[in-house]
Amino acid sequence: MKKYLIVISALLVTFVTTSFVCALDNGVIDISLSGTKEISPDSFQLTFAVETQNADVQKAISENKENSEKLYNTLKSMLNSVRGDYIKTSNYSVNPNYEYGSKGKKTLRDYTVYNSVIVYVKDISVLPKFVNAASTKGVTRVDNLTFKATNYENECNTLLGELTNKAKNRANASLKPLGLQVITLKSLNTSCSESTNYPVVNYAMKARVLGATADSTAEQSAPVEAGKTILRANINSTFYVGTRK
Secondary structure (H helix, E strand, O other): OOOOOEEOOOOOOOOEEEEEEEEEEOOEEEEEEEEEEEEOOOEEEEEEEEEEEEOOHHHHHHHHHHHHHHHHHHHHHHOOHHHOOEEEEEEEEEEEEEEEOOOOOEEEEEEEEEEEEEEEEOOHHHHHHHHHHHHOOOOOEEEEEEEEOOOHHHHHHHHHHHHHHHHHHHHHHHHHHHOEEEEEEEEEEEEEEEEEEOOOOOOOHHHHHHOOOOOOOOOOOOOEEOOEEEEEEEEEEEEEEEEOO
């Protein structure tokens, strides 16, 4: 019996100030700060595909339709729409395959029908169950595994708030020796972006998945690391200053 190993890191939040600029001119002080926050993804997106080949295009289409419906219905039954899970068709194509003779003569060999669906699930822990279930329903390819952090917006807002408070405190600390202090905010520009260190997926899982038996209920082995999402925030603030009371 093989087991999936899914390495999911606990939420790790770090705050690092990477730059600080201070300028005082004509009753205002400019403070620029940058910060990062590292969070763990909590959802995944995966593409499952069904490919069929046959010299008879109608048979290729019919076989693909049958296998695709089984796959779609199985995956859909496992989703939790309340938390935001979904499944959707990604691609469908019917392509002729040709053979070329020594004199360049083109001969129709057969047809390939390709149908793929994208599954999005807000629970990384169930990833092996989805792959295992698909392996028993005619899936021929498992591609494009990505992880996402659904709390991106909230974490960005928190990081920007921390930077704004730090900017005000930094301004007052710089002004104190001059007998001055921050009076009020004049302007504030902010930005927040994300980048994800995607894992290197062990695509040897593909062979194991496709080799699963139809009555298999064991979770196949596929070491996967969810990676980390790095939030990067920047603020440029300007404060009016006055005499310290």
